[in-house]
Amino acid sequence: MKKLMMLNIFFVQLINFALANPTPEDLNYYRQLTVAIRTEAQFKVSLINQDVFYDYSIELGEPIYSEPVVSDLPLMDQSDKFYRNFWDRVFLKDGSRVVINGEEIPLTCIFVSGQDNRYSGINDPRFPQFIMRVYLVANDFACVGPKNPGWPNNGGKEEMWDTYIYYEVKDPTIMLPAEAKIRIKWNEFKSILVK
């Protein structure tokens, strides 16, 4: 009989999604994350019998979006937990550049594709609360990308930027770049942070 005590309600009403709208504090925080990105760093590309170093330095200019763009997404179809994507895009001031083997390439804008996991309901410390995918873009004064908005009808490639530095940040308190790579004229090289 005890088994029968474990009653389920057959066909209970399901929970409604409860997506929270981002607060002004949230939006401000996402912008602050962009502002806090390392203004300079040096990376190493390990090739066979040779290490190639490159470094960048940037100075943030005007933001392209008045505030970061956000989008909330429920994790499951029958749950009220969700995570949030946020995107930010800021022009870089003149003088921002990446130096590769002595060659200087101007960096024109920074694009951040971020993920806020704080509303996912998962509090396991192994999961990062924030993930930021950072693009330091060279030679694009319009800062349109990463995808080519008119592709394939307007010709060209699916992606817009032929040269950029990319890395991910999973701990915004120290802004440590991870999973770094550099794309130069469409060639990509995995990189390691040196300093």
Next chain:
Amino acid sequence: MIKKFALTKLLALSFVLTSCRDGDLPKLSGRYQGMMTIGNSKTQIITQMPDFKKERKVRTLNFIIYPAMASAVGENYSFKLLDKETIEFKNARLNNGSALLKLDNNCANGASEPQTVAICWEEGKLTLSIKDALIPEKSVLINLNLDNGLSQLESNKILSVDELVGRAKFNNYTVAQESERVFQAQKNIAVARGNLLPKLNLKSLIGLATGDYLSAVETVLPFLFPGNWYRWDTSKELYQAERSSFASLRGNEMSMVEGLYYIILRDQLVLERLKKHIMWMKQIQESIRQSENVGTVVKGTAEYFGTSIANLEKDKLNLEVLVKIQFAQLAHATNLSPINGISGLVPVLTPDLSSLEVADPSAFYKEAQEKSYELKSLDYLLKAAKTSQKEIYFNFFDLEGSSGIGFGTRSQILVSKSQQEEIIKKSEETESLIELQASVVANEYNLALDSYQLAKSNKKLSEKRLNWLISRLLQGDDSIDSEEFVNELTDIQYKILGFAADEATSTQMWLTAKAKLNRLVLKGFYSDLEAALPEGPVKKSNDEHLSVGGDK
């Protein structure tokens, strides 16, 4: 026209003068339905009033009032006419169990402090009130009307399985045509579902939809008299046969309504999950669209993703229509308005199916045979046939009878014996059929348990994979920008939706099998199928209107 009116008035006056004399009680026997009000709560009630029973010079009327619920237990009421002025009223609601009432025209009033009792009657109507001065919320008001049917309830009500099966139980199927309501409902929904299925892309959502519906609402046991058979024959055996047969029909109708109820609940659950799934897909689409706007996803991706949503929307529309049709059919089957009779169903509590033991038909088929109204009915028919054969023999001694023993007697006896043989064979066939049904029901019951385990296990595995995907997403290994990732995420959610629907289908199958099992062994809602049926045949007396204190 004026002449006709005057004649009606004259007839009405003569009726009042002859039937409602001071101290007289009108003939109350018949089937009544009405409302019982206790405090603010109103309950639909049913009763079958017998004739007054006469013992020495005292007349007694005992009857049971049943709330129109399948599980309801009846409440006993008793009026004893002690003399020309006094009625003893007995009911468990009275603190002292009884009260003496003084007759006053068509009413009887009395008190049993702190309660006061008032009973009033007129042709086809009875009102009973028990007022409690100390606890007013315990006061009871009963209004009964002579009526073979069941009155409509307020429209747009949310009803429970107990209430709806109760309505099926207390519907008075005076002709077979009335009992056809439930069958029509079953057939019409089967047609609706059949029309829906070819269009339904989400076949997995419906689980065993092609077969489960019919098996869910089919009759457990056969009807024995598929005609206009509720005449409550005055022959004792035939009357008992009719009574048992009615109880059998009633049980089948209740079982079908119960089956319908569970199917609608299942479809509603599937529909709700589907709606949530669509809503989630739209959120994903919105997120993809936002990704397009910021340039992380190729333009047109969100639009293409919308085609998957469109297919689901089509399924949702079909399922919504099906649920509406089912609601209408359930309302029709229970004598409610198909348009706005039922606005919702109360959810049902179920045990954890994974911990239940399997059903063994050998453990209950004997009980089903012993309790079977179908076999009882045949047994009474056999007795009636034997009595009829005896009558042929004894007709010889009936001097006033026209059919003595002659050339046709032997043939008559042979026909009668053949009829008895036929009934015996029918009994054997029914016994075997009950055993077969016990086996079928046990298999359905066990299949539901196995299907539930399978669906639960598959759902768990899919959820595990979903959690793995979400972990990847939250770790930053993948993102909504990746088409492969989105496809896998939506695919796995879709599978979970299907397994959840299978789980609901298994629960519905189990509930239906349980209902059939209860129907076979006459338990649960089916434990009192003879409630509110007319009592056995009584000799017709000439005094249609009974008088207080004996014959006048």
